[in-house]
Amino acid sequence: MLRKLSAVVLGGVLVAATLAACGGEGSGTSGGGAAAGKDDGKITMGFSQVGAESGWRTANTKSVQESAKEAGIELKFSDAQQKQENQIKAIRTFISQKVDIIAFSPVVESGWDTVLKEAKDAGIPVILTDRAVDSPDKTLYKTFIGSDFVVEGTKAGEWVKKEFASAAGPVNMVELQGNTGAAPAIDRKEGFASVLGSDAKFKMLASQPGDFTRVKGKEVMEAFLRANKDIDLLYAHNDDMGLGAIEAIEAAGKKPGVDIKIVTVDAVKDGMQALADGKINFIVECSPLLGPQLMELAKKVVAGETVPERVLTEETTFTQEQAKAALPERKY
Amino acid sequence: MSVVRHRLFWPVAMLVALLLSNLFFTSGFFSIEVRDGHLFGSVIDILRQGAPLMLVALGMTLVIATGGIDLSVGAVVAISGAMACQQIAGLDDQGAVGGVLVAVALALVLSGGLGAWNGFLVSVVGIQPIIATLILMVAGRGVAQVITDGQIVNVNSPPYKTIATGFLFGIPVPVIIAAGVVALVAVVTRRSAFGMLLESVGGNAGASRLAGIRSRRLIIIAYVVCAVCAGVAGLMVSSTVSSADGNNNGLLIELDAILAVVIGGTSLLGGRFSIAGTVIGALLIKTLDTTVYTIGIPPEVALLFKAVVVVILCLVQSPAFRAKIARRQPAEVAA
Numbered sequence: 001m002l003r004k005l006s007a008v009v010l011g012g013v014l015v016a017a018t019l020a021a022c023g024g025e026g027s028g029t030s031g032g033g034a035a036a037g038k039d040d041g042k043i044t045m046g047f048s049q050v051g052a053e054s055g056w057r058t059a060n061t062k063s064v065q066e067s068a069k070e071a072g073i074e075l076k077f078s079d080a081q082q083k084q085e086n087q088i089k090a091i092r093t094f095i096s097q098k099v100d101i102i103a104f105s106p107v108v109e110s111g112w113d114t115v116l117k118e119a120k121d122a123g124i125p126v127i128l129t130d131r132a133v134d135s136p137d138k139t140l141y142k143t144f145i146g147s148d149f150v151v152e153g154t155k156a157g158e159w160v161k162k163e164f165a166s167a168a169g170p171v172n173m174v175e176l177q178g179n180t181g182a183a184p185a186i187d188r189k190e191g192f193a194s195v196l197g198s199d200a201k202f203k204m205l206a207s208q209p210g211d212f213t214r215v216k217g218k219e220v221m222e223a224f225l226r227a228n229k230d231i232d233l234l235y236a237h238n239d240d241m242g243l244g245a246i247e248a249i250e251a252a253g254k255k256p257g258v259d260i261k262i263v264t265v266d267a268v269k270d271g272m273q274a275l276a277d278g279k280i281n282f283i284v285e286c287s288p289l290l291g292p293q294l295m296e297l298a299k300k301v302v303a304g305e306t307v308p309e310r311v312l313t314e315e316t317t318f319t320q321e322q323a324k325a326a327l328p329e330r331k332y
Numbered sequence: 333m334s335v336v337r338h339r340l341f342w343p344v345a346m347l348v349a350l351l352l353s354n355l356f357f358t359s360g361f362f363s364i365e366v367r368d369g370h371l372f373g374s375v376i377d378i379l380r381q382g383a384p385l386m387l388v389a390l391g392m393t394l395v396i397a398t399g400g401i402d403l404s405v406g407a408v409v410a411i412s413g414a415m416a417c418q419q420i421a422g423l424d425d426q427g428a429v430g431g432v433l434v435a436v437a438l439a440l441v442l443s444g445g446l447g448a449w450n451g452f453l454v455s456v457v458g459i460q461p462i463i464a465t466l467i468l469m470v471a472g473r474g475v476a477q478v479i480t481d482g483q484i485v486n487v488n489s490p491p492y493k494t495i496a497t498g499f500l501f502g503i504p505v506p507v508i509i510a511a512g513v514v515a516l517v518a519v520v521t522r523r524s525a526f527g528m529l530l531e532s533v534g535g536n537a538g539a540s541r542l543a544g545i546r547s548r549r550l551i552i553i554a555y556v557v558c559a560v561c562a563g564v565a566g567l568m569v570s571s572t573v574s575s576a577d578g579n580n581n582g583l584l585i586e587l588d589a590i591l592a593v594v595i596g597g598t599s600l601l602g603g604r605f606s607i608a609g610t611v612i613g614a615l616l617i618k619t620l621d622t623t624v625y626t627i628g629i630p631p632e633v634a635l636l637f638k639a640v641v642v643v644i645l646c647l648v649q650s651p652a653f654r655a656k657i658a659r660r661q662p663a664e665v666a667a
Contacts, residue, residue, distance in 0.1 A: 180632060208625050209631045214573040226374045227357075227358050240484070270486060
């Protein structure tokens with residue numbers, strides 16, 4: 001009863017918080033704005049995050065905040081709650097506060113030209129993190145740091161090619177895609193197909209969206225298992241869908257990782273656990289921990305050094321043995 | 333002719349047509365095998381996967397019958413699952429049946445409370461239902477996130493897992509639960525005056541009040557039943573993968589549920605409702621999903637395919653549309 005009550009009260013508080021945020025977005029970042037400047041020699045960075053929509057994103061936020069502290073960079077953090085207008089407001093606030101550098105993960109790809117032009121006119125360099133913008137004018141931002149989803153798909157495909165190198169017959173594959181139209185879904189599919197598509201030995205039996213969630217991943221996998229008697233490999237665009245599919249495979253009386261090999265992308269903690277347990281065979285990492293690299297880039301940009309147009313996040317891949325070793329220190 | 337005139341003829345015909353079309357692509361679509369004394373097969377899958385939607389749509393039917401609508405059911409699905417999983421994750425022995433039952437009860441009580449909140453806003457405060465339930469729809473996901481601390485909560489509890497993946501007498505447990513709840517609601521609404529009173533309130537709230545019906549209490553009951561149904565669905569959804577994802581569980585299920593109700597022939601304006609129609613509507617939507625997967629319709633086209641099926645169904649169901657077609661082709665009507 002008490003729990004119910006507290007949840008309801010929390011709900012009320014949340015509504016209030018949301019309403020307040022509507023009116024005062026960006027006001028949280030205004031403190032100490034006047035003090036920000038180049039006079040104290042300390043770099044001030046304005047960072048606008050997409051939101052807190054997943055565990056991956058939360059880890060990303062933590063990484064940026066912690067590495068800013070370590071690098072001695074003053075961070076003004078703003079959460080856009082997955083709305084572009086919030087993000088544009090936050091960037092304008094950063095400009096008026098005269099921060100030294102702006103970094104942000106764009107909520108969507110388009111519609112950034114005006115506000116980025118404003119930043120450029122104010123002489124504030126911009127770094128994109130994790131997600132790209134589709135602006136044709138490449139001078140609007142200094143660099144873009146983040147994962148390359150196509151490369152992730154390629155890594156997964158290469159592992160499959162090696163794993164089944166000695167297999168004689170056709171390799172029957174199924175694929176669980178992310179949300180239809182989402183950049184990671186399109187790119188991870190493309191990268192995977194670029195490695196295996198031309199090889200007649202590998203046959204993609206079915207490929208459907210599992211919306212990056214466990215429940216949907218399980219549901220779609222159940223349908224795959226009914227429609228196709230003989231599946232050798234599952235490629236899931238993220239760990240969660242793979243974890244859902246494992247449940248479906250087990251319910252069908254097969255052994256995940258043995259009867260059906262599984263390769264996924266992300267390497268979140270639950271996925272790594274399944275990998276260590278032998279239920280997943282291979283995971284391509286998509287790391288949210290780009291904070292240290294971002295801070296290093298920021299220092300270089302502010303110092304006027306040239307930086308590459310595109311910087312890839314340092315990422316690796318995990319086999320079952322590597323997962324066992326890495327698991328104890330996995331933060332997210 | 334009288335069969336064709338029946339309200340549920342077209343939805344049933346569409347359901348049968350979809351099921352048959354699967355047969356062309358998967359030869360063993362209707363085959364049901366018995367493995368370890370349990371039933372397995374595509375049709376069983378549809379029933380099992382459709383159970384949560386069926387429950388949510390069932391509750392939605394009652395709310396819509398009162399002339400209301402409940403947009404918050406998806407959020408309640410998330411909250412209920414989050415509450416149960418969080419509770420079970422904190423148990424010393426996750427396999428203890430007693431502890432799991434307490435967690436389930438807590439989740440359902442919480443769901444009922446949220447339904448009462450919706451009902452209170454609609455009937456006592458007098459906020460329009462779409463706005464009143466929108467509040468919980470938006471805030472509810474936040475509540476679910478707060479309960480789980482923003483993480484996906486994993487549980488390893490065989491009794492909890494039974495809710496979605498277990499079998500009783502060879503039949504999947506979720507199917508039994510859904511059938512039981514549907515039967516219960518059907519009996520209560522049709523064997524007592526409750527159903528008629530709901531229709532009366534939905535048909536004309538003012539006239540009902542003047543006739544001495546306590547509409548306020550009825551409306552609150554409808555929203556509570558709806559939320560509890562969503563709560564049970566939330567238990568199933570989280571139990572199926574033994575984890576609660578506050579962000580994604582039950583996402584957009586409110587729209588599927590409303591669609592199921594409408595396909596089943598219940599008017600969004602309130603008044604008469606059909607529980608059998610809702611069940612068929614829910615099964616139709618789930619069959620549509622399964623059909624997309626088994627036929628292998630590319631994801632880019634899948635949404636369009638679903639939309640076309642639904643539009644065709646709505647058109648043939650509409651008496652006005654059928655009358656128009658009939659007037660253009662008088663010869664066919666005569667035949």
